[in-house]
Amino acid sequence: MNSDLLLGAVGMSSLSIRPGDTAVASSISDLPVISTSSLIGLVESACSAALAEYFEPGETSSTVDIQLSLLSGVGVGNEIRAYVTCVDVQGPLLEFSAEINHEARLIATATVHRKVVDRVSFMARTAAEGMLAEKKTP
8 A cells, every 4th residue: 555645535425324324223322313333334434435546455444443523413314424534644554534414514523543454364363363262262
């Protein structure tokens, strides 16, 4: 990955909120508004869109940290959009600034840290850790 080109990379993702995207469906609360987990997924999707053209063969990225600030709720049937910008690159670690909007209204902001990884090595390590955890379970 050419990290010099990543600074300033932008991405966008949208979601039409369905009943399954709500806090009720996620058993988080009794409010039929977009769930936190759906907002996180939307932001991660926008980050992936921002990075897609910069990956070398075999590379991908994984979120290592996300800080989300909710400003307002949005209900079923509405469309929301996440816009992200890569604001810092430190080797394989990337930082994104994100805004989520419903029409002109800002409903959330986020800071996302992602790490560029080799896909095969990442999955091999994940599988090995899973196998070790299974052996420890009686």
